[in-house]
Amino acid sequence: MRRSNVIRYALEQYTSYRVPNIQCAQSVWYTQSTNNTFAVWRRRVHCSTALAQKRPERVQLSSVRFPQLKRGDFARVTDRDLQVFERLVPSRVLTEPDDIEGHNVDWSGTCRGDGQVLLRPKTTEEVSAILRYCNGRRLAVVPQGGNTGLVGGSVPVFDEVIISLSLMDKIISLDEISGVLVCQAGCVVDKINGALEPHGLMTPHILGSKGSCQIGGNISTNAGGLRMLRYGNLHGNVLGVEAVLANGDVLDCLSTLRKDNTGYDLKQLFIGSEGSLGVVTAASVLCPRIPGAVSVALLGCDSFAQVLQTYDAAKTMLQEILSAVEFMDRASMEVVQENLQLTCPLGAHSYYVLVETSGSNAAHDEEKLNSLLGYVMENGIVGDGTVATEPSKVQSIWALRENVAVALRRDGCVYKYDVTVPMSRFYDLVADTRERVGTDVTRVVGYGHLGESDIHLNVTCPQHSDEVFDALEPWVYDWVAKCKGSVSAEHGMGILKRDYLYHSNTGPAVLLMKQLKKLMDPKGILNPYKIFPD
Numbered sequence: 001m002r003r004s005n006v007i008r009y010a011l012e013q014y015t016s017y018r019v020p021n022i023q024c025a026q027s028v029w030y031t032q033s034t035n036n037t038f039a040v041w042r043r044r045v046h047c048s049t050a051l052a053q054k055r056p057e058r059v060q061l062s063s064v065r066f067p068q069l070k071r072g073d074f075a076r077v078t079d080r081d082l083q084v085f086e087r088l089v090p091s092r093v094l095t096e097p098d099d100i101e102g103h104n105v106d107w108s109g110t111c112r113g114d115g116q117v118l119l120r121p122k123t124t125e126e127v128s129a130i131l132r133y134c135n136g137r138r139l140a141v142v143p144q145g146g147n148t149g150l151v152g153g154s155v156p157v158f159d160e161v162i163i164s165l166s167l168m169d170k171i172i173s174l175d176e177i178s179g180v181l182v183c184q185a186g187c188v189v190d191k192i193n194g195a196l197e198p199h200g201l202m203t204p205h206i207l208g209s210k211g212s213c214q215i216g217g218n219i220s221t222n223a224g225g226l227r228m229l230r231y232g233n234l235h236g237n238v239l240g241v242e243a244v245l246a247n248g249d250v251l252d253c254l255s256t257l258r259k260d261n262t263g264y265d266l267k268q269l270f271i272g273s274e275g276s277l278g279v280v281t282a283a284s285v286l287c288p289r290i291p292g293a294v295s296v297a298l299l300g301c302d303s304f305a306q307v308l309q310t311y312d313a314a315k316t317m318l319q320e321i322l323s324a325v326e327f328m329d330r331a332s333m334e335v336v337q338e339n340l341q342l343t344c345p346l347g348a349h350s351y352y353v354l355v356e357t358s359g360s361n362a363a364h365d366e367e368k369l370n371s372l373l374g375y376v377m378e379n380g381i382v383g384d385g386t387v388a389t390e391p392s393k394v395q396s397i398w399a400l401r402e403n404v405a406v407a408l409r410r411d412g413c414v415y416k417y418d419v420t421v422p423m424s425r426f427y428d429l430v431a432d433t434r435e436r437v438g439t440d441v442t443r444v445v446g447y448g449h450l451g452e453s454d455i456h457l458n459v460t461c462p463q464h465s466d467e468v469f470d471a472l473e474p475w476v477y478d479w480v481a482k483c484k485g486s487v488s489a490e491h492g493m494g495i496l497k498r499d500y501l502y503h504s505n506t507g508p509a510v511l512l513m514k515q516l517k518k519l520m521d522p523k524g525i526l527n528p529y530k531i532f533p534d
């Protein structure tokens with residue numbers, strides 16, 4: 001190991017300081033001593049705080065969760081590596097802590113890594129060259145899209161090299177007739193929709209984070225989102241993927257065909273595997289037509305049984321024009337009102353159901369939604385409701401639901417659980433959690449994708465509390481496993497859920513996953529520490 005890296009390593013491992021500038025550390029070291037003992041370092045660093053910055057908390061919730069987690073047996077980035085990176089992606093190698101900070105911490109501020117290098121490739125060939133080199137050197141990497149993930153999957157855990165895909169944002173082709181779009185992985189969903197709109201098309205998925213999440217990240221996490229009920233998930237809508245393997249080989253599975261039964265469907269391996277088997281660099285996506293009319297109804301219910309009756313009535317009465325059924329409890333409606341000053345058009349109810357239709361005839365869909373509203377009101381299923389057809393009103397109702405996560409963040413510390421449970425138990429988890437944590441928390445909220453039985457249980461506190469955290473985990477995941485639910489409905493495993501992989505998968509299934517990982521990434525450099533428990 002180079003002397004400068006010995007210095008950095010000693011500082012990082014054994015003290016609470018980090019070296020912002022390796023030159024500076026070198027001069028301290030060389031003038032100080034030839035006796036490279038830990039004690040020398042501690043003394044030197046503590047009396048030279050001008051030369052070393054206090055290290056920010058490396059990991060917040062994830063360090064509480066994984067106090068024993070050890071850095072893997074990977075090489076550390078040297079000055080020579082930096083020179084090679086500079087050759088591979090000229091002027092797109094970032095090492096300044098301020099430039100990297102936003103890439104080291106996840107959206108919710110829960111997981112913080114300590115990456116020292118950020119690479120910004122523009123082409124598949126550059127990604128290939130980076131991975132070939134990192135694999136040869138045994139340097140761990142973390143691929144990163146818009147960094148909007150919620151399970152700590154897109155940030156480093158230790159000092160993994162961050163490969164940001166954000167400059168790979170070209171739309172490659174669009175076939176208007178078939179609706180197949182081919183684009184690079186770093187395209188932001190809103191940008192794709194902007195390009196599709198003039199052609200009367202849209203992405204099959206839409207998420208609250210659509211303004212910053214990238215298609216490659218969506219694919220790598222198999223992100224679900226708000227349109228899944230209607231259009232299905234990305235396993236069905238992604239027709240092809242181009243991915244760079246750990247050794248730098250480019251796997252071109254960028255088919256644009258809807259039907260292709262020629263052997264194993266390898267692209268599926270990259271959908272939802274969180275960058276652990278390869279880096280997705282481009283994709284072909286089947287895009288549906290923009291519906292002629294989008295309308296919504298917001299309905300207030302006072303018991304969960306009524307919520308289920310509402311859902312049933314919506315399916316029966318709206319049939320094929322039904323495109324989303326979303327759920328919010330009173331606490332989640334309150335948080336968007338209190339923290340974001342959004343206005344709910346209904347009075348206070350225990351639960352709210354948002355029903356969206358996407359049809360071809362606005363008047364017809366409005367009539368159908370009004371019939372639904374009439375039916376549920378007359379039968380005492382819904383206490384209050386409203387129908388919106390005008391785009392700005394539709395949008396402001398959607399804003400209530402889409403902004404819950406943003407509003408919760410303002411409470412401080414948020415513990416997030418995205419799980420699938422049987423429909424009949426959908427809200428029991430929230431109610432049981434509320435009882436379990438009592439008044440030690442700011443709020444316990446339940447909201448999510450009722451149509452897919454995906455509940456987002458969120459618990460907030462002003463700051464992290466060991467008591468609250470210990471009350472929640474592993475209890476929440478045990479609860480979900482007992483009713484044969486999934487510990488991750490749509491957010492992936494990342495680092496935060498890795499210990500619970502067996503809760504939703506059998507031993508042989510996890511073994512096969514591990515064998516696949518070993519086969520495709522023998523040195524384990526791709527997004528280490530994620531998905532699998534040790």
Ligand SMILES: O=C(O)CC[C@@H](O)C(=O)O
Nearest residue numbers: 208402405416417456458
């Ligand atoms: O923050 C969450 O828990 C969920 C975020 C997202 O999946 C949503 O549906 O709004």
Ligand SMILES: [Zn+2]
Nearest residue numbers: 225448456490
């Ligand atoms: Zn969601």
